[in-house]
Each structure stands twice: as structure tokens, then as C-alpha cells.
Amino acid sequence: MLPKLFHITPSGAAGLLFAVFAFFVVPTLAGSLWLNVFTSMGCFTLATAGVAFMYARLGMVSLTQVGLMGVGGWVMLRLNHGFALPFEVNMVIAGFATMVLGWVLALPALRLRGLYLALVTLMAAGGLEIILSTFQFPNGGSGFWGVQTGSGAAFRRPALAQSPEAYLRYVVAMVTSGFLFIELHRRLAPGRAWALIRRSEAAAMAAGVNVTFYKAWAFGISGLLAGGAGALLAGSLGLLDGGTFRASESVMLFALAVVGGARFWLGAVIAAALFRVLPALLNNWGVDADLSFVIFGAGLLHAVIAAPNGIAGQIMELFAGLIQKLSNKLGLVASIVIEGSADD
């Protein structure tokens, strides 16, 4: 009867298993090029988790997530080159700074209907693109913007994760914490408020839910994750480039979150893999990486027409079906599993 805070759903168990695999196995198998690709994919998974959660739980469309990653990355590099604080402190500050900036940009739109938030965040993404590509990222130079020509100063990675392998593990741990952080919220009062807001704002207000407050809360979490993801991305290479954070990338990331399946952890992983791994793979095969846009487009069409829960939704259904068949054979009742996998 009490809302269960610490139970593990089948989808959650699969997610934790996947995290363990990514933590222990992937870093030992990947070569140095692929370590970088997977680390970057991890960072984008964290950012996608934020937009996907906002879309799946509240129907809110944010088109500035990659721009906000840029903000987090900028703050991380600025702090790294300006002060001698540890990586973790910088990352936390970057996350919160991004959250606050996200609020400032989106707060006027949070009171309005969904479309306005999408438009306002898109404009914000455009603004961030211009700022980040004009001023670039701090690399040890002097002054507020901290940019110097030539090679940049050294970046201090976390004490725990100096090597590329260890850093990938570090990112995997952070991404997992990000998912757990969202899930924890979902199981507490904010999650209940969000579920009602998605059902209808009038019903939420009638139930005593401060709609604007809880929308802002969700947007704040998403911004926090974007900022953290940007900070981690900065730590991956030690420097960032304005071209990474174009407004079009934010739109792409949102679209891929829908293609992947915004309701599921696996959806964010698939989205990030399509976003970062697929182009690298095509490059590796000597195919023009722009082909990935065609594949994304086909994926989006597929999602819109046939798979409202995205690729992850289809995979989850498939597994639920398999488990049911299996347990029918074993004479078990699979209903618990099916019920659980309808939702992460």
C-alpha cells in the first residue's frame, strides 16, 4: 500500500545489469578511439535522460539540451583553468549553474502551454550556439573568457579516473546515478505531481499541485543533468569546440530521444548510440557520416508511424513476450513481469 521506494522493476534490473556490463566489460574491450566514442556516448546518454524524462513524464519539449551541455562544459573548463578545485566540485558547480541558467531561459515559458516552451528553448539554443561559437571555450587563457590561441593548458581529470578506461567507468557511474536520481524523484511526491500534470493540468491543480513549480523542478533536473553531461564531456577530451553545441544538435537529440523511446532508460542509451556511435561507425567503414541523418529520418518516421514508445518500447515488449512464453512453459505467472515492464 505504501508507495514502494526501493523495489526493482524488471526494466530497472536490466538497466543495472547493462550498467555493470558497461562498467566492467566495455572499457576492457574498446580501443582508444572507441573509448572516446563510448565516453562521449555516455555523456550524451545522461543529457538525453533529462530531455526524455521531461517529454515522457510531463509532455514538455525542450530543444536546448545540447546547448545546456555546452554551458555545463564551459563552466567546467572555466573552473578547471581558473581555480585548483577538484573535478567533482567543478562538475557539481557546472551542473547547478546550468540548472539555474536553464530556469532563467525557460521560466517565462513554463507557465504557458507546451508549444511555447519548445519555441523558447529553441531560441535559447540558437542564442547559446552564437555565444559559444563566438567566444569558444576556456583553454587556459587569461580574462573571463579564458581563451588562448595555440595549445591549451592541461585539464585535471578526476583523481579516481586518470586513464581513458577509468574515465569511461567514471562516466558510466555518473550516468547510472543520473538515471537513479530521476527514478527516485519519480517515486516521490514530484513523480506523483508530474503524473497528474501529464494527465491534465486542471486535475493537478485541483489536487493541490503547484503546476508551475513542479514543471520548473523537472526542467531543473533536466538542466542539472545537461550541465553534468557537458562537464563530463569536457573532461573526456580536456577541451570543447563550439561546433558540438549547435541548436540543430539539440533538436536532433530530442528527435532521437523519441526514436529511442523516451519512456525507457534503454531509449536514452539507443538515442545516444545513434547520435555518437553510428556516425563513428560509418566513418570507420569509410561511408559518409551524413548517411546517419538519413537513418535518423527513417527512424523518426518509424517511431511516428509504428512505434510510439520508440525502439526501446519495442524491445521491452519483445522481452516481456519472451519471458511470458518462457514462464508459461515453466507454469509460472508472468503477469508481474509484464506489468512491470510496461513502465520503467
Added chain:
Amino acid sequence: MIEVQNVTVRFGGVVALDGVEAQFANPVSGIIGPNGAGKTTLMNVVSGFVAAQNGQIVKDNQNLMGLAPYKRAHWGLRRSFQKEEIADDLTVAENVLVQVDHSTLTAAHKNKDVAHVLEIVGMADQADRPGARLNSFERRLTDVAKCLVGDPKLIMFDEPAGGLSVEETARLGDLILDIHARTGAQTLVIDHDVDLIARICSETLVLDFGRKIAFGPTAEVLSDPKVKAAYLGTEDI
């Protein structure tokens, strides 16, 4: 005592409520009228979803008009909607718990309160079922539980019997009649089911085209020729 004081609402050219005035003193009162009469609009004014051009809503000396809608709920306003609004991905218990989430009581206290109201409406054994798996009557009962939980002062039901069978409607009527004794709250009920209104509402307000055409003891109001004329030709009666 619920006082509706001279409430006027216009939507562009449509006058949805035209200086409506009524004082509800009984535990359960009704609001009836043909389709489009302005019944739901009146509830929306009380909820704070629709801004009135003019007028006040006062309950036991508390003027509700200055409060944001969610603050009215914190104060003790409860309502159900014409179309039930149960969140599909929350369990029955969670759907009810939302209503008291804002309160500063301990979690144990809130959970006990939720369990208690689910017991009252007969949904205790369904507490852990997700909203998506409820039938329409179970959804209604969950709605009623939401209205009972916490410390309600004013409860409004918008067509609670819509789509229910005769037995279900009778059960719902019993629950509504018990509300005052259980919680001390006053209840307003909108419905097209005149039998239900006649059974549970001591006094009734009749609206037609946004105007009050009758108000008083339910039996008197229902036999009023003006009320009969207003309903003549509408398909609901």
C-alpha cells in the same frame, strides 16, 4: 455555508454566468440545468480555473477568490471532473496520496489517511492497482476517495453519476450522503440524474443560460413550472 455572490462570467460574447447568487447551507446541495447552462463554469469559478468578471465565492467566511487554484485545494477544496482525471501510471493509492502530498503531516499519517478513505469507498483491496487498469466505476470511487482525503471543507462533484448503472449510482449516493458526518465538509453535486439529486440534495440551484431560475428545497424546485419549462425539449429529462 457556501455563498455564491453575484458571479458573472463571460466568454467573449457568451454570458456563461449572469449575476448568479445563492447560499448553500445544507450538507449536500445540488446544481442542475440543461446542457450549457453554466453549471461546470460555476464549479470552475469556485476552483479558480475560470476568472469571474464579477462576484465572490465565500465559504465559512473564507473568500476563495484571492487564492491560486492549488492553494484552494490546500485549504480544503476538492472536486471531481465531468471526465474523471485519474493518472494512468499511478496506483489507486498514489492517485489519492497526491491530494495530501503538500501537507506537513508525517508520511505515516498520510498513508493511514489514504488507507482509511480507500476503505470507506471500498477500494482498499485495489490500492496497488495502476489507474490504467480501473473500470469507470472504480475510477469514480477513486475520485471520491481523493475528495475525502485530507481535511476537506468543500467538495464538488461534476456529474459523478455519468455513465454509471443504477446500483452504482445508488452506492455513490450513499457515499456522498455520508461525507458530512465523516468529514464535516459541505458538498455540491452537479448531475443530470434528477432522481439522484432528489435523493441526496436538500436544496438545489437551477441554472439556465447562465441565470438562476430557481433555488430552494429540492422537491419544491423540481416542481417549479419554470424549471419544467427550462428542461422541456432537452433530451436529458
